[in-house]
Amino acid sequence: MDLDLIITNGVVVTASGTIQPPNSDIAVKDGVITSIGRGLTAFAGPNTKIIDAEGAHVTPGGVDTHVHLSQGAGGVTMDGFDTGTRSAICGGTTTVVCFAAQEKWDEDVLKVVADYHAKAKSQGGTYSDYGFHLILTNPSPAVLDEQLPILRNEEGVSSVKLYMSYDNRQLNDAQIMSVLQRTRALGMTTMIHAENWDMIKFIIKQLEERHQTDPYFHAVSRPPIVENEAAYRAIAIAELMDTPILLVHISTRSSRDHVRAAQTRMLPIHAETCPQYLYLLSDVLKKPDFEGAKYVCSPPVRDDVDDINALWEGIANGTFTTLSSDHCPSCWDHPKGKKLGLDEKTKIARFSAIPNGLPGVETRLPLGYQGVTDGKISVEKFVEVACTNPSKLYGLESKGVLAPGYDADIVIWYPKNKVQVSIENGQLHHRVDYTPYEGFSLGNWPRYTILRGKIVWTREEGGLVGEQGYGQFIKRAGNMLRQPRDVWVNEWRPYEIQN
Template identity: 55%
Template structure:
């Protein structure tokens, strides 16, 4: 007998299909037991009537920053994960950050796991930010982490405390190829940014708007081309995170047409926000600091349209929030960039909040009768199924099928929300004091969020129903390639040439 049953007029949406009403989902012990019609039930069976609404897999947000040392005023695990489930996300992958002075990654992984344990409303895992990839770490500690279910790393090509040089990048990529961990890369040219920043500062151009001027698209374009070249040389799959530039995206697209395993990610801020948001107003000239993130917001609506094309045509594998919040009205938050009345954008913590608004913002443009920008199936691919595949959660997360965790988002019947939902800071559940999407109207919002068969969010009846001990650490397997394939030769190199030096 099923211990929970979701029935009546629901449209089940997976990465490949939208199933007609009449299909029921049977759940037992937190797993999807079966899909069918007229499933058995008794008086103890909980029944949820979807009322003709869409049901999608629980969101997998594969790029969030919770309780990191470099963001002391940002979300902790309680507030960040609470915000996630209120927006339909049941799994988050956050970051544990190694310091350049550390000769081991084990202490930082242990510390970050301790911070999350017993304090998460949703399921979670970790990526390791590698800043000092010593031979011992790569040969001894990375295999250990992989055995413990931490199977992905993030590399930076910019930010002095984090960035790696090309030789370091190559060494990590070669280790990734051998060990099978997933490699994420923040691709911006550090020297371009540093030079422009110093010259802007010398000229007195230091208010938040000049953050966008200091990081031109060509900095992203060059670094993207370079990391693709390094990945091709080493025959290593990569994912380039938070892309914002059309030319950089075209580099990815061309690599994909050659069947290279180059994955890409973009985020809501690069679909909806422009650099004009970095300008202040008469009431608060510093307010643009709220939207300082890297890569920066771009200048032209055509830049937004380019990212939407990448969403629709399959260039992007994942759509994440890059939830990287700092409180605005706090001396240790965004106001670090305002001292004695002088604005200095280089001191403003980077990042914007968005884990709660990610799914509603994208769902707003999925499967519309008019002005649709992507299909409902593509929505599921970007927000659930593909990140689950890429990061070693396939078979557990990201799909509505027997054997998967019963993580579900039940949306409102659209007739109930004819005027849509206004995004307002006062209604959100994160721990920061603003949202960059204030006042935007979306056509729907999760009515219920279900985590492993448990109703943890009910928008109409109390909101948050889950607790901070509901989330569990996910021991992930090795991710699989979603785009392209390995084993190809590099043009201009002899067959087997890598064997001489790999």
């Protein structure tokens, strides 16, 4: 066999363990891993590319399942499918699942998804592989009963995201229940943004009356209890419906504990956290000259390092299913970006007008790997939350695992202590004019990124070498992780009715 690629002398990492040299050669043909074993370089042909990993970790390509691209009115300053997926590849992420957002007035979610397909195509295609979640804000009977089955079974869109906050996104508890009833029957994954919107609005009003409107007060307006209450309520609703959910961007110890307690009771509750909550504290929102606006996201980064420690513990002990970026970037120095929150004439800031979100799709994997370097998590756990679990939870059947038959999506890191990387925005590949991690020192970065057998990033030999348009849309299956505890088919029956 004339193999396309062989990676030799690497430590192959899976979620369950590592394979050490000399038993860890990876052979690739036609974009797929054909074998892992000893002495595979003997099968190299004249056209086979051989990469010596020099004893470094070799992991699956990153899978980032929380990415906002070309979304909504704020998309004018956001990454598109072109720059967003370019940035992903350069940081070792080979697959992103981003959002097709239904607005409150939209009655046809099939058209919503079609419009996002058209956006990706009109921008010249993608560098990475990609899929879609549906942000569901108007769960009408027609959407739930007629359109969701088509999205799930024919379009390969097998997940929805619900919001408990924001006037233009929020669903009430009864609406969430109706969605869970349907997604359970369809085997779809349901993501929930858990914040108590009434609490937030009440606090914002009080702060604005006191003229406390600088960027730091964004965090004040969303204290931990805002997330904790909503997370607990979402878990209670999911328990009533006996339906799997994933709580996105968990940022506090208390919310983590709610998730852990539910999991201990064998409820199908999953949770996600993000690098900003593992590295940043709310003091960054106090930076002068309105630069604190760069760090405005929801939930906010927290005040207490105890929350950071609790989140790392939650990754290490399996409470968190996924580590995602929540890449939701707006430019800072742009009148329709973060500076929407600053009156240019009076120089008065208004935090409630600052677009939410941070860039992070390129830095997610290196920041997660830093947890391995610092001894906070094992390299196997890193692969589990950054690659394998996201693939399983969201039905990416051929992704996230280094094994024969899977897509040859591979990241080769540097050997230990060989590089030291300082994050600088000028070296990143998004279209945003800042990174919240400017100046952070990391002990590793992807040396090679390989997508379906093709080298698309080589840090020492040209950087980005992949071609825009090589990325493919991935039709996804259903949730391959924990299923409901019993099987329902199109009916709601949380309790047996007693005569």
